[in-house]
Amino acid sequence: MEDLKAQLEELKKKLEVLEESIDPVDEVMLSIKAHLKRKLEGGKLPELDEEKATKTLKALANPDRIRILKMLAERSMGFKEIKEALGVESPTVSHHLKLLVKTGMVKKEEKYELSSNGRLFLRLLEIMTALEEVEE
Known part of the structure; x- marks a missing residue:
């Protein structure tokens, strides 16, 4: 039993070191996980809102907006x-900023800032483009 406790303590320490060494960009992925976990407390994700999804994808469908x-x-x-x-x-x-603000990816304070949703979508775009080249 003492051996198991020692192993558990060692695993906890390794986890703490791992959490400290997480790439700041990957913190976005952890926040996605936490956000989804809260949404899933009811047992499933909310139904897909096609209109909202379309607006979000349209906002991302422009190279200047991604820039x-x-x-x-x-x-x-x-x-x-x-x-x-x-x-x-x-x-x-x-026009670009209006769309990005409207979809919640950018917020306007004194200056324009990337919102947590914007970081999430940017990270998702990075992941998508890393997975496979898109052929037209």
Whole structure:
């Protein structure tokens, strides 16, 4: 019995070391797990909302919007900084940011910031593109 207790304590220590060494980006995956766990307390995930899913996918279906997410993952940025980094006209940047804010991926404080949902979707895009090349 003492041997089992010692093994359990050693495993707990290893787990603590592992948790401390988690890549900050993978913390997003842990937050997904926690979020899903809360949603699953009722026994299953809520029914898929096709309209919401479509809006979210449309917001992600543009290279400039993905670039905005990537830039905001690095730091908060003002409108002018985003416009200059993308090299596009103000109405286009405004449209992109409006969609990203509306879907909850970006939030507007003093500057534009990536929300936790934005980090999640950006991480999912990274995972999807790492899995397989998409052929057209």
